[in-house]
Amino acid sequence: MNEIEKGIRMTAIEVENLVKNYGSIEALRGISFAVGEGEIFGLIGPNGAGKTTALRVVSTLLEITSGTVKVFGFDVKEDPEEVRKKISYLPEEAGAYKNLSGKEYLNFMAQFYTEGRNVREMIETGILISGLEDRISDKVNTYSKGMTRKLLVARALMMEPPLAILDEPTSGLDVINSQEVRKIIKGFARKGSTVLLSSHNMLEVEFLSDRVALIGEGQILDSGSPAELKERYTAQNLEEVFMEAVAHG
């Protein structure tokens, strides 16, 4: 096995010099990072830093201006359909089909990943993750914001994708529901799946992530494990790390 093959086996995401422009606006200015298989990798930064754009590029939604992005060795530009087989993306402001019931929504999604009996098993897993057993047959338009978000998290994780891309996974959730969702994500990663997540809640990312990248104004300011970063900046938490990184950056 040569070095490149070894790299493909071990790396879930490889981002190199990624530039993304919206017309004259530079959203990402040549960012690079790599995420290993089974790792939870967090992108942290304030609103407008470029986190969502980075996740959308990895999810094949946005085109690359320059640079390369590979997911399990598949180039997002050359093989987007192969990339989509490996990922499950949860957008920050996602919704579910309001006229379907929670179960119908999970059923609809499950059919893209498996078939026959496995669909039912996948739905059962989804219902379990969502914690919506009592309300799963109700229409989505009767759900609260928190219930809908939990349904969407369940949808993203029930198929146990090799890579889950979660943009602000606890967006709009109260403290209790946020904690529940964090536990679900942790448990999911323990099974060997990779997670790429973003949040502006740095404490959340610190709790969840094995490694993090600090992103600001479209650039990666620093990266490492939360412990490494706190030591490097002699900070108490990632919030302080980020403020220091911005001051030095």
Next chain:
Amino acid sequence: MGKLTTILIKEMKDLLRDPKIVIGMIVVPLVMFPAMGAMFRTGIESAEGEIQLGVIDLDNQEFSKAFITALQNNPSVKLADLESQDTEDAIREAESAELKVFIVIPEGFTSDIEDVAGAEIEGYALVKGLGMSEVISTARVDEIIQRINRQLSEAVIEDQMPGVDPGNVINPITSRGYTIVQGKKVNVPPALIAGLISSQSFIVPVVLMVMILFVAQMAATSMATEKENKTLETLLTLPVSRLSILAGKMGGTAVVSLIAAVAYIIGFSYYMSAFQFDSGELPINLEEIGLSITPVGFILLGISIFMAVLAALSLAMILAVFTQDVRSAQSLVSFTIMPLVFPAMILVFADINSLPTALKYVLLVLPFSHPTIAASAVALKDYGLVLGGIAYLAVFTLVVLYIAARMFSTERVITAKITFGRKKAKPER
């Protein structure tokens, strides 16, 4: 189940469970139109029933008595004698008797007829509203008087010109119309044939317009709902080709639009049937004069309509991609599709070849005119024109489909944006 079918079924479920679509596009046409038709019909029937007619005979001579007898013999007239001797009293009497119409035969009526000096009667309609029944009652009294007039004229002519057919004196000239259709002489006036053809060529553009607008609105709604409810991004990252997503959405939308269009047409035809009355047997049929549509014609017309619907679907999908919410999508689609569909309505009143050259070419360039052109062209067996239209529509549809597919396979499906009256939003980072 294939992924395409999965999307198609979801699309249908989602649309058919939307109360706005079910009530607005299916239930309302099925209930409202027949209900409106029934109301009109009731109004017309009540006006068509027996008319209560008051009469004041101030003449009381031979012809006024003959006139009253003629009215009494008319089965749809119930005569009420008024005792008043002047109009003011008569109005009050008619009001208390709830009469809608009364007539006054003035003194000298008989002598004026005998002297051929032009006799007059006065008709009074007591209008309480401007409803259909008031208008029809008055018109029917006029019609009855016209008939009696003719009877009286015939009586006078027979009396004064024995041996002469009174009809020839009243109408010295009669015209007999012939029509030449595709070289065949038909013993009916052109108006009758035009009427027969228009019933055929009227339905296609109307039905087509309804279908295209429904299809376009539904497609725009379906696409914009994905954006408004923030489900599109998730859908686009699923392991299914973008073309399958596009095809599934278009297929689901087409089926629901078809259901809505059928509901509309059923409702509308019930409504229209309220205005149709026995017109007797038609003296000709279209098959005899070579204007019927053959099975080949129907197939070609079907292909033409199918192509137009497909073009409308693709066009609406492209337009909806540029909008962020359902309302903007529906407005944009209406503004864009209506001007492309509406001009074809000209073809209900005029043949494409009889239009000024510039207008003719404008209609030929507009894709949605072609099924309407095809509707009369298949009746005239002008298959060249139909095939040309289908070829043009096919090219147009392929181009629009290609653009739609391209948009779906690039980031433009997410980033394209038209804002209505608001400052362009900064892209999200």
